[in-house]
Amino acid sequence: MTPKERYYWDLNGHLILRGVLTRSELEAANAAIDACSDRINPGEPDRLSRGSKSLRGLGRPGLRGTQLLNIEKPHCDIFRRLLVHPAVISRLRVMCGAGFRLDHGPQFIGGIKGTSGHRLHGAGAPHKPFVGYNHQAGEPYVGGLTVSWQLAEVIENQGGFACVPGSHKSNFDAPDGVTSCDEHMGTVIQPAARPGDVVFFMDGAQTHGTFPWRSDHERRSILYKFASRTSARTGPTADVAPPDVYWDEEVVDNMTDEQLAVMWGPYSGHGGAVPSLTVGATGTVDLEGGIDIDP
Ligand SMILES: O=C(O)CCC(=O)C(=O)O
Structure with missing residues (x-):
């Protein structure tokens, strides 16, 4: 260039x-x-x-x-x-x-x-x-x-x-x-x-x-x-990112939904499918709907 x-x-x-x-x-x-x-x-x-x-x-x-x-x-x-x-x-x-x-x-x-x-x-x-x-x-x-x-x-x-x-x-x-x-x-x-x-x-x-x-x-x-190497937008990422695929199935077996939320692989174009976490007023860690953003 x-x-x-x-x-x-x-x-x-x-x-x-x-x-x-x-x-x-x-x-x-x-x-x-x-x-x-x-x-x-x-x-x-x-x-x-x-x-x-x-x-x-x-x-x-x-x-x-x-x-x-x-x-x-x-x-x-x-x-x-x-x-x-x-x-x-x-x-x-x-x-x-x-x-x-x-x-x-x-x-x-x-x-x-x-x-x-x-x-x-x-x-x-x-x-x-x-x-x-x-x-x-x-x-x-x-x-x-x-x-x-x-x-x-x-x-x-x-x-x-x-x-x-x-x-x-x-x-x-x-x-x-x-x-x-x-x-x-x-x-x-x-x-x-x-x-x-x-x-x-x-x-x-x-x-x-x-x-x-x-x-x-x-x-x-x-x-x-x-x-770039570290962005994962769409394409096969959609199939690879779910916790049980990205990690071994036994690693995520019986995890809570909140625990699973941080086990998703990199994937930005999920259109709301991947939940995020927040801490509520009483100090509990709660699921939040996935952030729905264009990749
Ligand atoms: O080449 C074009 O028409 C633009 C395509 C576009 O907007 C996109 O790929 O996001």
Whole structure:
């Protein structure tokens, strides 16, 4: 990562590298998406725009989970190669330190003319240190970040990844008009990108989302959701974190609910499934509903 890139990343919370994929890599990735077009979920209208007037539209086509890593050969090969592309590895080492790992994805995001946007999110509220941005002794650190490969042209303000540059350092919640983009005061940008470009963004710290797709051609983005070594967001963590899996079953056998609450493995994207503990007025340790936060 060059000092210029590091400056831009620290200042804005995202970074675009131009022309990273070769023509043959682009062809392979597009051919792979064509080959699994029958598995693409069409999405539900307005599920992601969540009440925004500016972002509403048709369902957003996509593929979630890890399917792209295990679709039939040779199509999975390109997505496995991109997992450890040198342009990505050299940046991730600086962005979140050595030892980063894939947390979930790679996810395909598609779009046709009229596809809805995604309400802006990931604004660091409530405070989520595990995916937040920090820097100390001249080194930046972010717990969660997305690497998004563009397989099709993205025209500025015609749909695709949108963000509030600098919002990963904001001291205040993003107002509703900003997250809906209905009244964003010029704070939101939606940058252009060419096929083969790669966008890095701090998906748990920078306020970001998606503008509705307005171009005649299809959107095609592949998003790898990385985490630093010690963040555990979603993906297989959901299956591994329960106390009886994370520890030996005998270790947790017959524990009280309060004892079990501290035996869960690391897992932030549990959507309220993992209880937390509190001390009540009479000094008893009580269960509290799990904190329901986005990963
Ligand atoms: O590329 C995009 O449309 C943004 C996706 C997004 O908001 C996310 O992955 O959290």
